[in-house]
Amino acid sequence: MSVQLSLTVNGKPVSATVDARTLLVDFLRNELALTGTHVGCDTGQCGACTVSLDGRAVKACNLLAAQANGAKVVTIEGLAAADGTLHPMQAAFKECHGLQCGFCTPGMVLSAIDLVARHPQPDEKTIRAELEGNLCRCTGYQNIVKAVAHGAAAMAK
Amino acid sequence: MGANDTGLIGQAVRRREDLRFLTGAGQYTDDVNPPHHTHAYFLRSPHAHAKIRKVDTAKAKAAPGVVAVFTGADLEGVNGLPCGWLITGTDGKPMNEPPHPVLAQGKVRHVGDPVALVVAESPHEAKDAAELIDVDYEVLPAVVNCVAALKPGAPQIHEQAPGNKCYTWALGDKAAVDAAFAKAAHVAKVDIVNNRLIPNAIEPRAAVASYSRADDSYTLYVASQNPHVERLLMTAFVLGLPETKVRVIAPDVGGGFGSKIYLYAEETAMVWASKRVNRPIKWAAERGEAFVSDAHGRDHVTHAELACDGDGRFLAMRVVTTANMGAYLSTFASCIPTILYATLLAGQYTTPAIWCEVTASFTNTVPVDAYRGAGRPEATYVVERLVHQAGVDLGIAQDEIRRRNFIRTFPYATPVALTYDTGNYDATLDGAKAAADVAGYAARKAESGKRGKLRGIGYSSYIEACGLAPSNVAGALGARAGLFEAGEVRVNPTGGVTVFTGSHSHGQGHETTFAQVVAAKLGIDIETVEVVHGDTGRVPFGMGTYGSRSLAVGGTAIVKALDKVIAKGKKIAAHLLEAAEADIEFRDGKFTVAGTDRSKAFGEVALAAYVPHNYPLDKLEPGLDETAFYDPTNFTYPAGTHICEVEIDPDTGVVEVARFTACDDFGNIINPMIVEGQVHGGLAQGIGQALLENCVYDAESGQLLSGSYMDYAMPRADDLPSFQVETRVTPCTHNPLGAKGCGEAGAIGAPAALMNAVHDALLGVGVKHLDMPASPHRVWQAIRAARG
Structure with a gap:
């Protein structure tokens, strides 16, 4: 059908x-x-x-x-601007080395943007709890957590 | 790096590969869609052990969209999958090496063993058709535990391996060990299980195989860590094809951790079938499939003893291990619990006599092979659990008992066949203690106690042998392959540089790190350097990435090629500058006549090499393109100390990792940001092993019980703390970069640190022993049992 x-x-x-x-x-x-x-x-x-x-x-x-x-x-x-400028969350992942193999990255970035929409100034505990539904096997999450906080700050500007 | 270091070395250069990954432009194998491609589905055994009486594919072949169905009978003439390392047993005989058919022949030996390949127009049609294949199984009793498999009366898995034994192998001087034990003041003992793990790279394995009638050639895209090794094994050993007719491309690969080193049945069957159906065939493993077909890791059962004198000085170590090979020998399975395990049992200590005996058994489980650390985490776990126990038994503080036994003179020849070139174990222990604020531990423990929590601290001073490997040493130990690496530096006419490396990046950031090395050495803009990897059609024959080898071995091959480029460049510059070659210096991207201001830029020399109008053609070939193969003279020996603090809730058994500190010595570091990221990832996997992850098979049926992300506890963001990571540097003495490797350290050091902390926390409650993972259930039960 x-x-x-x-x-x-x-x-x-x-x-x-x-x-x-x-x-x-x-x-x-x-x-x-x-x-x-x-x-x-x-x-x-x-x-x-x-x-x-x-x-x-x-x-x-x-x-x-x-x-x-x-x-x-x-x-x-669909996240970057037409001229190629990265979304602040994409830029934060690069700046904070929040990715290694890159396979989980698109999902992480989309989840992170959603997280920031609901928690504009998330602390580490909130970020870790909110990312519970996204697995990464490479980074140990530390730099992802850092990137999300960094991206949240950039999105607030 | 010396005189031409432009400041790039040691800088946290942001990764150039990130842009494609962050914009969805990465190209993983499952993103490759050749025109007119078909889809593969593998019908797998639902039984752990069964005879195949009959396979009827007639209905499946007639199903909608089906292009072809192949079973083991169709593949006659195709050889089995080979094992790359021969272990010779204590009886002087070669290991038992039973056949590993690409598709099952007459018998299945583990749940997930591939039985048939269905090729169809769509994935759904392939899967639907597979359900129509009628396999008549005669189910046999199964055995999954590596010790149980060796007991009399255990189900016999292979005719060629009586009693399910692969080998019994030993290393070390048994008589010297026995003598030392006889006079020891104290013997510390542990009985430990190193739990079986499932690697779980987030990109499932995938392959796309195409055949070209035009030149009778094949192209295979595959999620692999080492495309050249994949091609060599597949063509020369299994399919009997010329290497020249097969191109293997490992494009962007979504994590490996060892599991994508090996030659697997799926891509082998697909390459073979692509000619038969004369269309490209695509396959991406479902996660459930990955659980029952990706090679697993660890799975040891060990009894170990450490003989000490009255002052806690180590006199001798005795280790007896049983290791699970799974149902078949995977590509490097045999060397993991032997060559990469027993050789590391000296750890950081001067233990003068060590003897280790390993028996490897076959079971009705997925094959076991290297997983991040591969043998070295198992060795570290044995050594550091023993040292912890000795400290507890003798009432010596954990830092002190380590310090009393540290190796401090280098080079140091261990009693288990390795020679450590350099190290400074006091520096990493001191560094870890300071960063972990050990001084404040007593206050934190007291504070935990006030809240009814049990706090513990654990140390792990690990060592690893990396930079795999000196080929002559590996060959003497049974390796059936070389372990060098290759690098080509192609200077383009306008001065840009393309580097072709046999190393493969699946998250490690080689495109950035290697570009830093090249740009620094040549004194050129890093943006003019391009790094190419992962394609047998483009890169020279190299061995790929595993064993923390890429920078120390692959990077050195590039440096050697750069040396050749510079040497030739000096000849060209001497001609252009009308000077003697001996007078030409290369510095900051310029060839200069020593003591003058006369110079030629690197780009000018490159152009002269390709437009040789004014060129010493009588003495020198045009062009500037050099290849080097580098075979290391020794392993590298990264080492460090990890300190873990846990807080346990005795009412629930939940273990929280309160603090985790790593102080590591990886030798010289090119990109500290990338190195730190590697440590984080390794620690997460090590902590995952100790706290969460466990591969569980049902002992009776041989079914995998932990076969999905709902059953296999992967570390998630909220399971882990922020790690405190530091480094100390003693440069490796035998490669020009002074690099040792960093990829596996976290996974090697962390499990023992965490479990020692758990044992420390539970000591007061009376818990003597706990195996990994320290799950709430196990911890709660242990506390209850101890309290009676």
Whole structure:
């Protein structure tokens, strides 16, 4: 069975007909070639597939593409400005060495932006608790925590 | 780095690879989509041990979208997956090396053992079709524990390994050890389990295999730490293809930690099948698949004893270990609990006599191989748990008992086959103590006590042998491969430099660190240096990245190539400047006639090499492109002290890591930001092992019980503290960078520090022994049992 959907992805309108069982993450990766959103597990635990859906961070492996019908989706590819200027959170991850292999990074950055929207001046404890749904195997989280605090401060400016 | 150091060495240069990762422009294997590609799905054994009576693929072959279905019977003529290290047992015989078929042949030996490969138009169709394959299994009894597998009557897994034994191997002077024990004032003893771990790089393994009829060649994209090794093993040993016809590309790779070193069944079967279906085939492991097919780590059971005199000086050590190989020998499995384990049992200490015996067994579990640290975390855990126990037994403070036994004279030949070139263990112990504020510990313990919490402190003074490896030494110990590294420095006509390295970066930041080394040495703008890795079609034959080897070995190969570039550049400059070659100095990016202001910039010399209008063509070839292969003369020996403080809630058994301090000596450091990040990551994995992670199989059925992120406790941001990380420097004496390596230290030192802290905290309650992980359940039970 196929379904029709229309949504906005990174500011651009998208219409498509997809198999009803298509996950949002597969739609983004395979139909729209937005391969910055990654798949790291099959139980909604790792957070590598995190995207923004109507301003909320969601795990794109836990949603059907059909559930995003009518929504505004932002992926890692949609964060930087048109001239290439990085979003303050992207810049903070680079400045604070908040990434190593880069695989969890898109999900981390999207989760971090969502976190700051809800906690504009997060302390370390809040950041660590809020990132509980995003696994990183490389960094030991320390520089990610530092990056999120740094990014939050930059976003407040 | 010497005279041409432009200030880049030792600088926290921000990583150039970050931009692509932060904008979604990274290209991992699963992002590669060749036109007209198909999708693979592997049907895996649901049983730990079973005979395959029959496999019927007829229905699957007829299913919608299916292109082909292959089973072990189709792969006849394809060899098994090889093991790269021969261990010779104490009986003088080679290890038992049973076949490791690419797809099961007649029997399955662990849950997850691949039985069939389905190729279809979509992943869903491949998966749906796999469900239609009818495999008639005769289920056999299984054994998963490495000690149980060796007992009489245990299920026999391979015909070629009677009693499930791979080998019994020993190192050291047993007679000297026995004699020392006979006269010892005290013997400290521990019985410990080094828990089995699942590496869990966040990028699951993936592969895309393509075949070209045009020239009968293959291209394989694969999440690998060492594409050249992957190609060599696959072509020469398994598929019988010429290396020249296979290109292996490891693009951006999302973490490895050892698990992506090995040649696996999946990509091997896919390369073979890509010619049969004549279309590209793509596969990305689901996480559940990764749990039952990525090589696991650790899994030792050990009895160890340390003989001391009355003053706590170590006289001898005796270690008997059983190691789990899993169902088959993975690529480097055999050397991990032997060559990379027993050789490290001297630790930082002058223990004059050491004997270690290791028996490796086959079980009905996923193969076990190197995982971050690989043998050295297991050795450190044995040594540092023993030292802790000796300190407790003899009433000697933990820093003091270490200090009484430190090696202080270098080079130092250990009784277990290594020669440490340099080190300063007092400096790292002192540094760790100061950074950890050990002086304030008593007050913190008292404060915890007021809140009803048990506080403990633990030390771990670790050493590792890194910079793998001197090939002649490794060869004498059974390695079936060389362990050099290769680097090519291609100076382009306009002076920009492209570096091709056999090392592979899967998070380590080589593109930045290596560029720092090159720009500093040549005195050129770092932006003009490009680092290329991970493609057998572009980089010279190199051995890849593992064993904390990339800078010490791969970086040195680049330095050697740079030396050749500079030497040739001097010849060219001498001609251009009409001076004697011996008078040319190279400094700050300029070739200068000594004692004059006459010089040629690096770029001018490069241009002359490629536009040789005014050039000594009678004496010198044009071009400026040099390759070097570097084979180290010794291992490197990073070392340090880690100090952990834990606070335990006796009512719940929850262990909180209150403080964690690492003071490490990695030799010279090129980029301290990257090094610190490596330490953080290693510590998280070491703490993960000690506190959270545990691979559990059901003893009866052989089913993996910890087979998802809901069952296998990965360290999360809120499980860990902020680490205090410091370094001290004694430069490595035998490579020009003075570098030792930093990638594994955290995972090596941390488990013992944490578990020693837990034991210290629980000493007053009467808990004598606890194995990793110190989960709330285990700690609570131990407290209850001790309290009666």
